[in-house]
Amino acid sequence: MTLTDIRREAPPAVVARGVTKVYGQGEAAVHALRGVDVAFATGAFTAIMGPSGSGKSTLMHCLAGLDTVTGGSVQIGDVEITGLSDKDLTMLRRDRIGFIFQAFNLLPTLTAEQNIRLPLDIAARLADPALFDRVVATVGLKDRLGHKPSELSGGQQQRVAVARALISRPQVIFADEPTGNLDSRSGAEVLSFLRSSVRELQQTIVMVTHDPVAASYAERVVFLRDGLLVSDIHQPTPQIIHETLMKLES
DSSP states (O other): OOHHHHHHOOOOSSSEEEEEEESSSSGOOOOEEEEEEEOTTTTTTEEEETTSSSHHHHHHHHHHHHHHEEEEEEEETTTEEEOOOOOOOOHHHHHHEEEEESSOOOOOSSEEEEHHHHHHHHTTTOOOHHHHHHHHHHHHGGGGTOOOGGGSSSSHHHHHHHHHHHHOOEEEEEESSTTSOOOHHHHHHHHHHHHHHHHHHOOOOEEEEOOOOHHHSSSOOOOOTEEEEEEEEEOOOOHHHHHHHHHHHH
């Protein structure tokens, strides 16, 4: 079965229906999201973009269960997360979601391998040896497993964070500006590894970025403006993304 077949047959990994998010009350209320309807395909790499203040980070936080919605619903796989208790949300994030942030968030006293295995250790689960080897190979870390974060470059640290997110085979990985602290070469490496994880591991990735070049590594880019979904581009190029952003900011 090809990756295209998997996507065609599988239900979406994440679905938002009429999602609104309001901060504050009365005249001070800020409407960050204004009824967003969007679905993210299983086994696909999708980027979320938009001008500053468009609601892109708020949307990702609501999709990932890091923030509550004011209205509407969010579903991850077959679970509607809207209204889940804090305990159930914590369990869902542990078992079904991977995270990659701009800050690498590695534990400095642990080796690269120990950092990668950390989510499984917390969940008291054993790593599948074949999957571990495949993930390490995918992100190119085989000769760095015994190194601590201080002994790794920024790009290598972020690759450890990518492997850590992949190792538990989550339903979806949310990446928030994952190349924001990296130089262009290291950023390109990390984005290539993310794209490889989609192709080789059938991973689902949703990434927030402000960088048109970073977004061009995705297969699809959705654009927000003023809390609304306003554009949706498949097979994007940096030029098309840049032109779309310019229109949204004008």
